[in-house]
Amino acid sequence: MARTRIGLFAVAIMAMVAMVAVACGDDNDDGEGGGGNTLQTVIDRGELLCGVKDSQAGFGIVGADGIFSGFDVEFCKGIAAAVLDDASKVRFVPASAANRFELLSSGQIDVLIRTTTVTAERDAGRAVDFAQTTFYTGQGFAVHADSGFNSTADMEGATICVQSGTTTEQNLDDHFNELGFAYTPLGGEDQDTQEAFVARRCEVWTADQSNLASRISQLENPSQYRVLGQIISKEPLAPGVRDNDSEWKDVVNWVVYGLINAEELGVTGANVGAMASNPPNAAVARLLGVAFQGGEVANLGFDVDPQFVQRALRAVGNYGDIYERTVAEVGIDRACTLNALYTEDKRSCPPGSGGILYAPPYR
Amino acid sequence: MTTMTGGLPPPAPTPLFFRRGFRNLLAQGVYVGVTALVIFYVVQALGGREYGFGFLNQPAAFDVGNQWLINVDGTTNTRFTMYLVGIWATARVVMVTLLLSTVLGVAVGVARLSPNWLLSKMAMLFVEIFRNMPLFVQIVLWYAIVLFGLPQIQNALDLGDTFFLSNRGIAVPWPEPDGGLYGGPEWLTAVWAAAVAAAAVAAWFVRRRRQELERETGQPHYPNRWGIRLFAGGALVSFLALGLPLTIDVPVLSGTDYAEGLTLRPEFTALTLGLTIYTASFIAEIVRASIQALPKGQTEAANAIGLSGYQRLTLVILPQALRQMIPSVTNQYLNASKNSSLAYGVSYADLFFVANIIQNKIGHAVEVFALIIVTYMLMSLAISVVMNFLNSRLTLTRV
Known part of the structure; x- marks a missing residue:
């Protein structure tokens, strides 16, 4: 009898060890506590989880029909389109000021686009890394x-x-x-x-x-x-991603940069199709991931389809298109504010004001 | 016996799964396994971060409203000091709630047993309405009533220039320390407070002495009456002797807010009102049940020796019912004190609210929540200790 007991106990211990081993096995890809590979997670899931505001018209608001709209929401759609080639494959998670960083660090959202100000303290902390500012306010x-x-x-x-x-x-x-x-x-x-x-x-x-x-x-x-x-x-509002997740941050960053560059290059949501089939210059061709004058298609090395900016543009248009559809609708003019392009003609602006929106070149 | 041999086959061995020993081991194994898994996951989830409470000693850089008797700003004070401000806000709500809900609960509980049909039905209605509505809903409802139901400050209800009602708060007169008639220093008020305390101690000793005399001689020595006389007399005489070292501060309207007096802000009012009424409805039921649990003979005996209804209640029924009540009422006190964290719903800056601000600003969620949990546990333990002491006193002294 004693021997049977020891044998049974050994079985129980082994079962326990096996359970722990299983637990270890699937622990690597959930991105907890910084690091991880959110880009792959999003692609595998086939859906982007985007933390947004649900009560601010123009930026992030949920309508009576349950549909989210606003400036931040458009960027979520743009990222979903860029990564998954479908702007509808995004689930909006309402984030409050109080729980937004926990949502992010616990993996319940992939990206936080919720009028969140970049600060040194937040950036230095373990919860969040900030991507390119999408909106400058104060x-x-x-x-x-x-x-x-x-x-x-x-x-x-x-x-x-x-x-x-x-x-x-x-x-x-x-x-x-x-x-x-x-x-x-x-x-x-x-x-x-x-x-x-x-x-x-x-x-x-x-x-x-x-x-x-x-x-x-x-x-x-x-x-x-x-x-x-x-x-x-100064309140620069930027998308937030988890700390130490550089591939994902690169994609988020360059969707934002891409939409700003598109506006500067004259590529809009309306003409992106025509531009892609007949790019006017090499810069536009690179941005849209198409060949220019029979040359090679430039692959800049992102871990997504080289045409990801083009996909985002087809879904939501360029930065200016997004602004007109959302923020301008609630009566916030763009001209002569920080959110105008740096190329804006500032002679018509009051002294000291004017656009500073500037994206690094796409090459 | 021998005739039975060969009739039955030897019992088949029990299958492994149905053996008691195996099942016990399996259950234990699963238990150990699940526990190990939980611990493993917790350690895994919490690992890879840096911990420490050093962030609490940084400047707060935020301010909180609803301060009383203190004036703490976030620029010169640390985050921990602001947390203490939050604890003080919670303590105020909890103290007022426990006091008022006890008074209201006992009153409603007794009223439910009243022979007066209207009174008992009203008490029943009170209990059934407020006991069956979620507390959070009630608190938010009170807040909406105070915020949108009361007039705005420029149309504040003015009750004899003494009380004001608006959605900026309820302003009431409040005593303020004062130098008194002879223009003395403000600490005269503290001297008077010490004199009152001394009178209370003296009154307590006199009362006990007279109780002893009563027991020894069997003659009435009116211990309560003399205790109260001594206390009130001492307080009054010292108040007059020191030249009235206290003034009543009457609120006035000043611009878009009140000045002077005491202002009960809408957030505090809604939270305290909601907690008090909700807790009182439960205490009322405890009071009723405890009274009904007493043998009917107690009431009849009290009637037989000719006690009035009030005497019957205060001398016979309540003292005995009290012993039944205290453990259940302690539970309600603990519930009420923890429910005070619903302050979050009406933006009352209690300890949970302040801790959330801190957590929101710099993260450290694990440490902040550990702090919150420990604080509430200490508060609950303090309430338990007091109530257990009361309980042991009351159960030892048979009435």
């Missing part, structure tokens, strides 16, 4: 039209609605500390701060200026509110 202030506020110099002691856990919160603290003013923050998620501001629970609402403008445009009576011209911070 922190602004909205007030009620009948309030006397014209700048933060008038706001001593005010209650200010600000989204918790954001760079906005930190800038606000720095700025008011510099002014030597006391203030009372009222935190919460984006939607909470908007409701509290509308109910006059706070006199001032601060967020990215583009966010304030787009949200106020969707309110019942936009003329009751004013977005102040003052900007107190």
Whole structure:
């Protein structure tokens, strides 16, 4: 009997070891804790998981029909089209300011495109690596039209609605500390701060200026509110990927660069077909991954199809096309802002303003 | 016996799977295996990062609202200090909730047993409505009522220039330390507080002495009456002697907010109201059940010796029911204290909210959540210790 027991125990131990071994076996490709190969994961899955905002018109919002739209959403579609050749193969995962980095580091999303500001602290941390900035904005202030506020110099002691856990919160603290003013923050998620501001629970609402403008445009009576011209911070918004995942980051980066380059080269969503079959110059041919004047097709060495930028362009158009369809629709003009191309004619712009959008060359 | 031999074949050996020894071993093996797997996965998932709590000593660079009695800004203070501010916010909500929900719960529980039909049905309705609605829904609902139901500050309801109601908060008068009539320093208030404490201690000793006398002589010595007299007298005399070292601060409207007085902000109000009412509905049921669990003879005996209804309740019924109640009420206290983390839903900057801001800014989710868990555990343990002490006192002293 004793012998049987030992034998059975040995079986149990072996079963246990086998289970652990199985666990070890499939641990390499889930990209936990940095590293990994998200590009291969996305291709194998046949679907891109994209973390976006679900409540900001113009950037990321989900409609009554459950369909996501907005500037950030278009970039998700562009990446899906580039990698999977199908812009519809993307699942949008609503990400909050509070959980966005955890969604990314735990592998629940492949890329985070959710009006996320690049900061040194975030980049240095283990959760996220930032790709090319897609939108430049700055922190602004909205007030009620009948309030006397014209700048933060008038706001001593005010209650200010600000989204918790954001760079906005930190800038606000720095700025008011510099002014030597006391203030009372009222935190919460984006939607909470908007409701509290509308109910006059706070006199001032601060967020990215583009966010304030787009949200106020969707309110019942936009003329009751004013977005102040003052900007107190730099807020470059960029897609985030997991740390140490360079192949994937390269693809995300060059989809963004590609769409900016396309605009500079005059390739739009409307003419990309014609351009691909008859490229006007070598730069356009390289960008679209086609041969120029009977030469070789340039393969720049990305781990995706050489025509990935062309696929993205066919799906969502160039940077300017995306901007016109989304951000411009909520009343944020592009001319003379940082988000215009660097080639913009700045003579018509107020001094000190004008586009800085510049992508490295595609070669 | 011998006639039976050969009738039955020898029993077939039990198949391996049906042997008790094998099954026990299998169960243990699976248990050990699953545990090892879980530990393995946790270690795997947590590995490859750097840990440490050093980030808590960095400057906070954010500010939180809803501070009371303190004024901590995020520029000169560390993240850990801001976390303490969050703990203080949680402590305020929990203390007020436990106090109010006990009072309300006992009142409703007793009312449910009232012979007055209307009163008992109203108590029943209260319990059934608030016990059966999710707490989070209630808190968010109260917040919506306070935020959108109350007028905006420029149209604030003004009750005799003393109380103000608006969606910026409920402003009430509040005592403030003061130098008193003779223009003394503000610490006179602290002197008075010490005098009140001394009076309380003296009153407690006098009460106990009179209780002893009562037991020894069998004559009434009114221990409670004399205790209260001594306490109130001491507090009043020292208050007058020090020249009224306390003023009542009446709130005033100033621009778009209140000044002076005490302002109960909508976030605090909604959270406390929701927690209190929800917890009270459970405590009411505990109170009712504990009273009904008493033998009917107790009520009849109290009636027989001619006690009034109020005396019957306070001298006979509640003291005995209390012993039944305390373990269940302790559970409700623990629930309420942990449910305070629903503050997140109404943006009240409690410890969970502040910890989330910190986590959001720099990551370190594992450390931050470990901190949150330990904090709530310590809070629960503190409540348990107090309640267990009360319980042991009450179960030892037979009424």
